[in-house]
Amino acid sequence: MSEASAGSRPCSIGVLTSGGDAPGMNAAVRAAIRAASFHGVNSFAVHEGLKGLVYGGDLIKQADPADTGGILRRGGTVIGTARCKEFRTRDGRRAAARNMVERGIDALVAIGGDGTLTGCDVFRGEWPELLAELVDSGEISAEAAAAHPSLRLVGVVGSIDNDMYGTDMTIGADTALHRIVEAIDALRSTASSHQRTFVVEVMGRHCGYLALMASLATAANWVFLPEQPPAENWAAEMCRDIKAGRDIGRRQSIVVVAEGAADLDGNPITSQTINDLLETELGEDARITILGHVQRGGSPSAFDRYLGTLMGAAAVEQLINEEPGTSAQLIGLRENRVVASPLMECVERTRAVAERIKERDFEGAMRLRGGSFHNSYRILRTIQQAAPKTNTATGRRHRVAIIHGGGPAPGMNSAARAFVRLTLDHGATPLAVRRGFRGLRRGDIQEMRWMDVSGWVSDGGAELGTNRYVPTDADMPLIAEQLAAHRVDALLVAGGWSAYKAAYALHTHRTKFKDLDIPIVCMPMTIANNVPGTELSIGSDTALNSIIGDLDKIQQSAVATRRVFVVEVMGHDCGYLALMSGLSSGAERIYMPETGIRLDDLTADIRTMETNFRSGKRLGMVVRGEGADPVYTTEFLTALFEKEGGNLFDARAAVLGHVQEGGDPSPFDRIHATTLTAHCLKYLSEKLESGSRASAMLGMQSGHLQFTDLTSYPILVEKDVERPVEQRWMQHIRLAEIMCS
Known part of the structure; x- marks a missing residue:
């Protein structure tokens, strides 16, 4: 988008949250206010949602960046949300228009669901008529109406259901998934102790996203979705599968049901119905857990903080740069890129899914959800079986091996589990190489069975072992000999820099x-x-959430003492963790290997920090990637801030260390690992069937999973540093500058 002239800019921007709350809304509010300030535009925080527009007064307050301090990590919405019957009436919208004109507000960033966005678009369409009525009644002057001839509107979706067309993810969905997965992980231990089945009900009246992805991330044994009702004999099938799991030694079972689940005739399938069925037909000791509104609560995940920040800033840029009279736009994330789409078109296509379900057109509903939703459902149905399908193919079974390399990454066990079960289901033999490429050289290779990987989906670390060993020329004859001895037909290499080398x-x-x-x-x-070859690696999301959790604690301690913390995060020559954790935690400064550290920058940063503390600031956060600079180390920066802080603030260092590699994998990393493994196996299967010996690297590029020829590896990496030539996430450096300003 080109920069618009100052004359076409909105006079002031109002920011509101309405409808159901969603974790990450505060990040969007903060970003919108800071982006408006960066561009020299006044902004107002509208409290209590659309009610604030109607009633005005102290519910509409001018906002500046200082007002947004500390809200990034808070759940819900600090400016409030409320239902407003008055806004549904023309009189209520006329009062809202008057309150806005009196403050010079002629643009809105509306953060909410389809109901909120639809109501705001009606308001936008009526704006000229409402102002004319206000002029006729003498409530505003003709000059004031002429100064604000149109209302600009941009919508940002805040919804835990992830049910809006026009964006791949909605603000709040990732955090809700975290809550669900944490709960199911906790339930598994007690379920296993008592050999019990838990029926877990999650939100999702018209959208099964949370139920589907939670099932994929937790290895649930059965799932009920609004978009995909079970077959007519579902009760017998479910009982058969649960019993089959018991027969092979599984001590617990989890059934996940979306609140809007129904059978093919539209009859609701409730958690109580499922529970009663399991107890009656199988004699199961079953229990119901309805997670309810706990799914909405708590501090937002790293991704929701990032997503809210990205969308809030993009919404303001859209308002500033668009021409007056432009139709209302929805800011979304499509194919890992920020896009603007006609708002009402997105709302209509969103509601079309619910209509398809109501009309019992389930194939159409699944199609509207997109290919990713359908593929995830197909993968889930395969790996949640109690055993692989019976394979009747004749001839030699292909033998496919998995090996880890590089440092440990959360999600390695999830990938290994998916590899074993999908390989067996495809009729091939899965082999596991233990202890990385050292193990491969020694022949530490074993065949794997279906239940060998039971419970691995949620475990951190790497059960197969990993290390950073890279084979030398002298190792090649030994490795070739072991591959031949174990009749390995294809190899899946799952890991980091050393694994790729x-x-x-x-x-x-x-x-x-x-x-x-x-x-x-x-x-x-x-x-x-x-x-190289990907914009996102498995394990990085878990690491970011671990970092954010520690940074939240550090910030809470720093507030009480007027302190600046210099926090060092991992990444070696790559600043991804530094930039993304800095954005997601609200750090004042981020130092990365890609940009380095200059003395002039340090001087300016110290002066800015001094100014902020003199103005009442109580804490400062500086995030430094471990490879940012060999001279300006974390210890050096801490000493520098301590010395220059004088009586204003003191400084402390925090090196987070290897805790960033640990912990149970996040829902996203579990799902990402499972999905990518399925694609890798499909690639290897196709090569084996065709007789090809091509090799590749799989990765997410422009929102799509793509394969890159392994032969191109050398030209895709920078010389003498451990990072790829292309790092698309670097485009967010400008966003970091805006948020830190």
């Missing part, structure tokens, strides 16, 4: 050793997010 080393020696001439596919698993 090792895979490429094997690839380059294939002409010399025929047993190395097999299909190889690399899957990105590293918290640093620093391998």
Whole structure:
């Protein structure tokens, strides 16, 4: 979008949250206010949603960046939300228009669901008529009406259901998924102790996103979705599958049901119905857990903070740059890019899914949800079986191995579990290489069975082991010998920088050793997010959430003492964790290897920090990537801020260390690991069937999973540093500058 002239800019922007609250709304409010200030536009926080517009007074307050301090990590919405019957009437909207004109507000950032956005669009359409009525009644002057001839509107979706067309993710959905997954993980331990089945009801009246993704992330044994009712004999099928799991030694079972689930005839399938069925037909000791509004609560996840920040800032940029009279737009994230789409078109297509379900057109509903939703459902149905399908194919079964390399990354066990079960279901033999490429050299390879990976989906670390060893030329004959001895037909390499280097080393020696001439596919698993061919690596989301949790605690301690913390995060030569954790925590300054540290920058940063503390600031946060600069170390920066802070503030260092590699994988990393593994196996299967020996790297690029030829590895990485040439997340440096200003 080109920069608009100052004359076409809105006079002032109002920011409101309305409808159901969603974690991450505060991030969007904060970003909108800070972005407006950065561009020199006044902003107002409208409290209590649309009610604030109607009643005005102290419910509409001018806002500046200082007012948004500390709200990023808070759940819900600090400016409030409320139902407003008055706004549904023309008199109520006329009062809202008067309150806005009196404050010079002629643009709105509305954060909420489809009801909120629809109501605001009606308001936008009526704006000229409402102002004319206000002029006729003498409530505003003709000059005031002429100064604000139109109302600009941009919508940002805040909804835990992730049910809005026009965006791949809505603010709040990731946090809600965290709450659900944490609850189911906790239930598993007590369920296993008592050999019990839990029926867990989650939100989702018309959208099964939370139920589907929670099931995929927790290895639930059965799921009920509004978009995909079970077959007519679902009761018998469910009981059969639950019993089959018991027969092979599973001590617990989880059934997830969305609140809007129904059968093919539209009859509701409730958690009580399922519970009674399990107790009657199987004699199960079943229990119901209805998670309810706990799914909405708590501090937002790292992703929701980032998403809210991204969308809130983009909404303001859209208002500033668009021409007056432009139709209302919805800011969304599509294919990992911020996009603006006609708001009402998105609302109509969103409601079309509910209409398809109501009309019993479930195929149409699934189609409208998109390919990713359907593929996730298909993968879930495969891996939640009690055993693989019976394979009747004749001839030799292909033998496919998985190996980890590089540092540990949360999600490695999720990938290994998916690999074993999907490989078996495809009729091939899964092999596990233990202890990375050292283990491969020694022949530490074993066949895996279906139940060998039971319970792995939620475990952190790497049960198969991993290390940063990269084979040398002298290792190649030994590795080739072991691959031949174990009849390995294809290799899935899951890991980080060292894993990719090792895979490429094997690839380059294939002409010399025929047993190395097999299909190889690399899957990105590293918290640093620093391998080529992908914008996002498995493990980085968990690491970010771990960092954010620690930064929240640090900020709480710093407030009481007027202190600046210099926090060092991992990443080696890549600043992904530094930038994203800085954005998600509200850090005042971010230092990364890609941009380095200059003395002039340090001087300016110290002066800014002094100014802020003199104005009443109580804490400061500086995030430094571990490879940002060899001279300006974390200890050096801390000493510098301590010395220059004088009586204004003191400074402390916090090196988070290897805690960033630990912990149970986040829901996203579990889902990402499972999905990418399925794609890798499909690639290897196709190569084996066709006789091809091509090798590749799989990754998320422009929102799509794509394969990149492994031969191109050397030209995709920077020389002498551990990071790829292209890092698309670097585009967010400008956003960080706006948020820190």
